Amino acid sequence: MARIEYVSPLAPERFPELPVVAGARFASVAAGVKYTGRADVMLAVLDPGTTVAGVFTRSATRSANVLDCQKKIACHGDEGAAIIVNSGNSNAFTGRAGEQSVAAICEEVARVTGLPAERVFTSSTGVIGERLPHDRITAKVSELHDGLSEQALRGAADAIMTTDTFAKGASAKLRIDGKDVNIAGIAKGSGMIAPDMATMLVYIFTDAKVSRPDLQAMLSDLTGPTFNSITVDSDTSTSDTLLLCATGKSDAEVSVDDAAFRDALQRVMLDLAHQVVRDGEGATKFVEVQVTGAANDSDARTHAMAIANSPLVKTAVAGEDPNWGRVVMAVGKSGAAADRDALSISFGDVLVAKDGWVSPDYVEADAAAHMKGEEIVIKVDIGLGGGQSTVWTCDLTHGYISINADYRS
Amino acid sequence: MARIEYVSPLAPERFPELPVVAGARFASVAAGVKYTGRADVMLAVLDPGTTVAGVFTRSATRSANVLDCQKKIACHGDEGAAIIVNSGNSNAFTGRAGEQSVAAICEEVARVTGLPAERVFTSSTGVIGERLPHDRITAKVSELHDGLSEQALRGAADAIMTTDTFAKGASAKLRIDGKDVNIAGIAKGSGMIAPDMATMLVYIFTDAKVSRPDLQAMLSDLTGPTFNSITVDSDTSTSDTLLLCATGKSDAEVSVDDAAFRDALQRVMLDLAHQVVRDGEGATKFVEVQVTGAANDSDARTHAMAIANSPLVKTAVAGEDPNWGRVVMAVGKSGAAADRDALSISFGDVLVAKDGWVSPDYVEADAAAHMKGEEIVIKVDIGLGGGQSTVWTCDLTHGYISINADYRS
Numbered sequence: 001m002a003r004i005e006y007v008s009p010l011a012p013e014r015f016p017e018l019p020v021v022a023g024a025r026f027a028s029v030a031a032g033v034k035y036t037g038r039a040d041v042m043l044a045v046l047d048p049g050t051t052v053a054g055v056f057t058r059s060a061t062r063s064a065n066v067l068d069c070q071k072k073i074a075c076h077g078d079e080g081a082a083i084i085v086n087s088g089n090s091n092a093f094t095g096r097a098g099e100q101s102v103a104a105i106c107e108e109v110a111r112v113t114g115l116p117a118e119r120v121f122t123s124s125t126g127v128i129g130e131r132l133p134h135d136r137i138t139a140k141v142s143e144l145h146d147g148l149s150e151q152a153l154r155g156a157a158d159a160i161m162t163t164d165t166f167a168k169g170a171s172a173k174l175r176i177d178g179k180d181v182n183i184a185g186i187a188k189g190s191g192m193i194a195p196d197m198a199t200m201l202v203y204i205f206t207d208a209k210v211s212r213p214d215l216q217a218m219l220s221d222l223t224g225p226t227f228n229s230i231t232v233d234s235d236t237s238t239s240d241t242l243l244l245c246a247t248g249k250s251d252a253e254v255s256v257d258d259a260a261f262r263d264a265l266q267r268v269m270l271d272l273a274h275q276v277v278r279d280g281e282g283a284t285k286f287v288e289v290q291v292t293g294a295a296n297d298s299d300a301r302t303h304a305m306a307i308a309n310s311p312l313v314k315t316a317v318a319g320e321d322p323n324w325g326r327v328v329m330a331v332g333k334s335g336a337a338a339d340r341d342a343l344s345i346s347f348g349d350v351l352v353a354k355d356g357w358v359s360p361d362y363v364e365a366d367a368a369a370h371m372k373g374e375e376i377v378i379k380v381d382i383g384l385g386g387g388q389s390t391v392w393t394c395d396l397t398h399g400y401i402s403i404n405a406d407y408r409s
Numbered sequence: 410m411a412r413i414e415y416v417s418p419l420a421p422e423r424f425p426e427l428p429v430v431a432g433a434r435f436a437s438v439a440a441g442v443k444y445t446g447r448a449d450v451m452l453a454v455l456d457p458g459t460t461v462a463g464v465f466t467r468s469a470t471r472s473a474n475v476l477d478c479q480k481k482i483a484c485h486g487d488e489g490a491a492i493i494v495n496s497g498n499s500n501a502f503t504g505r506a507g508e509q510s511v512a513a514i515c516e517e518v519a520r521v522t523g524l525p526a527e528r529v530f531t532s533s534t535g536v537i538g539e540r541l542p543h544d545r546i547t548a549k550v551s552e553l554h555d556g557l558s559e560q561a562l563r564g565a566a567d568a569i570m571t572t573d574t575f576a577k578g579a580s581a582k583l584r585i586d587g588k589d590v591n592i593a594g595i596a597k598g599s600g601m602i603a604p605d606m607a608t609m610l611v612y613i614f615t616d617a618k619v620s621r622p623d624l625q626a627m628l629s630d631l632t633g634p635t636f637n638s639i640t641v642d643s644d645t646s647t648s649d650t651l652l653l654c655a656t657g658k659s660d661a662e663v664s665v666d667d668a669a670f671r672d673a674l675q676r677v678m679l680d681l682a683h684q685v686v687r688d689g690e691g692a693t694k695f696v697e698v699q700v701t702g703a704a705n706d707s708d709a710r711t712h713a714m715a716i717a718n719s720p721l722v723k724t725a726v727a728g729e730d731p732n733w734g735r736v737v738m739a740v741g742k743s744g745a746a747a748d749r750d751a752l753s754i755s756f757g758d759v760l761v762a763k764d765g766w767v768s769p770d771y772v773e774a775d776a777a778a779h780m781k782g783e784e785i786v787i788k789v790d791i792g793l794g795g796g797q798s799t800v801w802t803c804d805l806t807h808g809y810i811s812i813n814a815d816y817r818s
Binding site: 057058059060061062092093094095096097128129237238311312315316318319321324325328329331332333334335336337338339340341343353355356357358395396397398400401402404405 | 466467468469470471501502503504505506537538646647720721724725727728730733734737738740741742743744745746747748749750752762764765766767804805806807809810811813814
């Protein structure tokens with residue numbers, strides 16, 4: 001499979017400096033699962049005492065790896081943990097063979113690290129429907145283990161890329177009770193090349209000390225306004241996985257309602273989520289959809305996602321067209337409550353439509369100027385209540401069609 | 410607005426011969442609502458005794474015309490009826506002015522035809538957010554009325570086109586109780602040019618004698634497996650309107666459970682619905698998605714629509730790629746029940762995947778050959794129960810992006 005040398009115009013200028021998270025060590029290696037000449041397997045080993053939380057795709061056809069992680073995430077263990085991830089093959093829709101591959105990898109990681117297999121989490125991303133050549137991975141576990149380092153998170157971010165055009169990382173530092181706390185995370189997604197599927201994989205590490213239930217509650221809460229508030233093309237992977245590991249090495253104890261830690265974690269999650277959108281296939285614009293005034297937050301989210309997933313809205317953004325009619329259409333079709341005569345729509349700070357008709361002060365050139373930028377904001381006030389939601393997406397361009405349709409697998 | 414001279418490669422060879430429906434007369438005229446040099450308003454006048462049934466968009470931001478039709482369709486009147494439709498301006502999102510335009514048009518048609526205004530139905534399709542210059546329409550009502558003819562349905566089909574690349578018509582003839590019964594219908598959709606919205610308008614006429622409740626029940630029943638089983642891009646118009654008129658002139662009495670009439674009506678509706686898909690923006694492939702074996706029919710429809718609306722499935726079809734992985738993904742994300750290990754997938758008659766993995770007999774060249782055709786069939790057996798559903802869509806191509814994104818309004 002050819003690697004794309006193209007880098008998204010929306011990519012950050014550079015990969016960020018990530019802080020060391022004590023108790024979390026990383027390594028990556030070229031195992032030749034599918035790609036040649038690049039690292040394609042990463043291993044993370046977490047010290048004893050680490051708690052692990054996770055959220056996963058809700059797809060009914062989720063991969064063997066996801067099913068295995070979900071089973072394990074519910075169990076507490078204080079022996080430490082390991083995460084092993086390969087790119088190049090998603091081990092999805094591979095029948096019972098997929099489960100055997102997961103078991104084989106977990107057993108080898110357990111053997112080499114001395115952890116119980118129940119504390120080994122796996123992810124796979126890449127081509128689907130092909131048996132995972134897991135022996136190429138198990139053959140490299142000892143080498144990975146020998147190379148573990150607290151400084152190697154950047155290499156791990158590179159190893160999990162498939163058709164991503166840039167590696168994704170984010171971090172935060174804060175002080176809690178006089179102690180330094182670090183959070184560092186990496187992600188991959190959402191590029192894809194037939195017959196691959198987009199997969200979003202995210203791994204976040206902190207040296208805070210957080211109980212497993214509290215860590216899981218925080219992660220579940222914060223997934224809604226971050227990773228579950230982005231969409232590239234409305235299609236959901238069978239492999240989406242987000243793991244959050246707290247090593248406790250900072251000795252800063254954090255509970256579920258610690259506002260400073262929650263804010264810092266949410267910032268890291270949102271930063272990674274935005275980077276995934278910025279690497280959306282063919283993306284040339286980063287779009288924030290802000291819905292206010294809905295009957296409730298759930299309705300606001302329904303409207304926001306209807307706008308963000310509408311091919312007509314997304315192509316209008318690509319065409320730099322302040323096409324408020326398509327926004328009205330998307331609100332109308334969403335199924336959530338709306339009243340034509342109460343709707344207001346702005347592009348950036350330009351009020352385009354209010355009270356069910358184009359605003360009397362509207363000058364199209366003003367909205368058109370906003371649409372020429374790389375960062376587009378679509379604001380919709382439903383005019384019915386206090387519900388609000390913000391989601392992020394990208395435009396729909398010829399690049400998307402080219403990546404997904406212009407050749408056969 | 411430039412008219413596209415391009416005709417969809419999926420268009421029928423020619424407009425069909427439509428039978429005369431006694432009691433239904435038609436006329437069309439160039440009123441210059443927006444377009445010049447072409448007919449853009451059509452009038453249908455139905456004789457006394459005609460029953461009218463309708464189904465409409467469920468959009469929360471539906472147009473003034475739709476709201477007016479919905480109010481009137483519930484009332485019985487035996488004075489006859491009229492339908493007046495303009496292209497070039499959708500009268501959608503035009504605030505209270507939109508309602509005034511509808512009232513003005515209905516009053517003039519009532520005055521000229523002698524019908525009560527409550528028996529005049531209107532539709533508008535075209536640019537949104539601009540005040541409808543309804544005086545251009547009312548100025549032509551007398552001329553339209555003078556030109557009414559039972560032979561003029563084809564002209565009406567032309568007049569309601571916006572960015573359609575071909576006019577759409579379909580018909581059926583049958584005998585009931587020794588009497589000839591005719592059904593003839595026209596439709597427009599689903600091309601669109603910014604800032605227009607796709608609108609599907611459908612008008613079907615029969616000389617059968619059907620009570621209003623029976624006509625409405627039949628129409629509502631048959632809309633599910635026909636017009637509500639097609640999708641081009643998952644976006645729903647604010648103006649979708651389907652009216653069915655039964656003049657009763659054939660003296661053949663038809664009740665709600667008359668199988669022969671229902672079958673004939675369903676054929677006409679399905680034919681028109683398929684023509685709308687065949688004129689989908691940028692379409693190069695006509696796609697039938699057949700889902701069987703779901704837990705129930707509702708789940709089957711959810712799966713089928715998830716497949717038909719998936720940008721990744723639609724781009725795979727455009728790329729002639731038998732990408733069953735994307736079909737698995739769409740089934741998984743749909744939210745309806747599925748089990749990876751019970752799934753079977755075929756492209757045409759080629760079994761691609763079964764029991765959760767690629768079929769052992771699968772030869773990719775066979776599936777690839779099917780994907781090269783213009784008529785693609787994707788069959789998915791969920792393997793859980795007896796639920797089934799068939800829906801139709803088209804592929805997602807550079808043409809769609811070009812039509813919707815390559816220029817500003």
